Structures are given as structure tokens and as C-alpha cells.
Amino acid sequence: MSQSASQNVSSSAYLPEHAQGALNAYNKLDVDAKLALLYLVYKKMGDSVTPAAPAATEPELAPLLMDDFYRLSHDQQLDVMREIVNGADTDYSHAYGALKENNQLMVWYAWAQAMGQSVIGMPGNYQAEQSVTAALGQIEGLDFEDQISLLREIASGMGYSNIQAIPTQAETGKTASL
Template sequence: MSQSASQSVPSTDYLSEKTQTTLDAFSQLGTDAKLALLYLIYQKMGDSITPAAPTATDPELAPLLMEDFYRLPHEKQLDAMRDIVNGADTDYAHAYGALKENNQLMVWFAWAQAMGKTVIGLPAGYQAEQAVTKALGQIEGLAFEAQISLLREIVSRMGYSNIKPIPTQAETGKTASL
């Protein structure tokens, strides 16, 4: 079972109800629909996503995702993206899962910028399914801060890590010690 590396606080604890509803809509999409929606999000608002945390990203932390990935044939790139979205136990999903959310956002931004060139793009004549269009509209209807929080939550749920969260006191019944 895949495990998100950066997921430790339930999203319902900090996302507004509207943002949580949008996250739930994204979660219901199939793998390729999620990829298409991410591409469309970055196409529409990508330039405003990355400047949200310019000093918090470091593309050099992910050479497998930011260098090797670009040399893959397009079908292999699509397979790697699908593995990341699905949390598969693969090298690319592990590399992605080891990143913090801001770097995960940077990976998708970089890929979106290169789509149709060095990264596989949407198929010619692609028409987004209704669920993708609806989710995109929901995201566009959120305030900028909520959009960023949503995207961080979305990207943090992807990838693979076998690192388990530390059990809480409620789960163990033990108090923390020094």
C-alpha cells in the first residue's frame, strides 16, 4: 500500500469546506483525468503557483524527476506520471514521495511547462471529461491561498514512501518522553 511521505495532518483540519469538497472531487477522478486536470491547472495558473514559494523549492533535489525524466520516451513519461499519481512502488514514485510539497509542486510546474515539447502533452484534440471541467471550475472559484493549499494537498497525496507517520499519543496511549 502506498504511503504519502508528507501527509501527516488530516486535510479536514486545515482546509475550508469548499476546498475539501474540491479535493474530494479531484480524488474521485481516474488517473489520466487527474493528470489532465493538473496540466490544465498549471496551464491556467502555473505562473502564479511557483512564485508562491520561490525560496522553498530546489529542483536539484530531484534529479531523477527533473533530468532523467526528460530523457524518457513519452510513453515511459506517462507511465512514470501514472505511477506517481497512483502511489506505485517504483523509482519515480519513490523519488517524488521523498520530496516536500513545494518541491512536488515544482515538479508538476516544470513538467507542465515542458508538456508538448520534452514532456508528453495532452493528446491532439483532447476534450476534458465533464468531471475534469467541473473540478477545474471549482478550483478556479477558490481564493488564491485556497488554491495553493489545495494543490499542496493534492501533490502531497501522490508518490510513494515506506516511511510511516509517528503514532500519536491517542493511538499509543503513551506520553512522549524526553
């Protein structure tokens, strides 16, 4: 049985409690508002929100996302972004879901850097909804480490993966054999 990436997760064991509100605010947004928020995060925070560990990223692992994606029409690019945010069962969403968090952040960073050029940009007349500006304000209020942790959490909740979590010993009642 296939599973999509964990969508609409309201809390994370990896985020400090004060960052949970920002994650909850993000998870309440619709797909286009989530994309707008990601765009605004990268626009406002610029180069401070780079892939968290550039040496730990491997762009060659994502040729579909880092090469083929740029050849799509802007409408197709928007569709792909929506599919990834929604965890749809598509080739692009699978390619994204197979990446580690740092590489997922690198994909969004690369796309943000190319927005308005080789990647679809925001409409010129776009006005952010109050829920988007409120979520952005919560993210801006976090310290840098918490911002990166939050963005990793958001990035890892997107895409499609049919990889199942390994049941814990508590869930199976069996001990590991050597």
C-alpha cells in the same frame, strides 16, 4: 510494512471547508483525468500557479524527476506520471514521495512548463470530461491561497513513501520521555 502515499483522501484538516469539494472532485477522477486536470490548472492559471514558495524549493533534490525524466520517451513519461499519481512502488514514485510539498509542486510546475516540448503534452484532440471541467471550475472558484493549499494537498497525496506516521500519545497511551 510499506504504505503508499495517502490516495483518495476525501478530506484534509489543512484545507478550509469550501476547498474540500474541489479535493473530493479531484479524488473521484481516474488517473488520466487527474493528469488532465493538473495540465489544465497549469495551462489556465499559468504563472500564478508557480511553486508556492520558489525560494523554498530545491530542484537538486530530485535529479531523477528533474533531469532523468526528461530523457525518457513520451510514453515512458506518461507511465511515470501515472505511477506517481497512483502511488506505485517504483523508483520515480519513491523519488517523488520523498520530496516536501513545495518540491512536489515544483516538479509538476516544471513538467507543465515543458509539456508539448520535452515533456509529453495533451493530445491535440483531447476533450475534457465533464467531471474534469467541473473540478477545474471548483478550483478556479477558490481564492489564490486556497488554490495553492489545494494543489499542495493534491501533490502530497501522490508518490510512494514507506515512512509511517508517528503514533500520537493518544494512540499509544504513553507519554514522551525526556
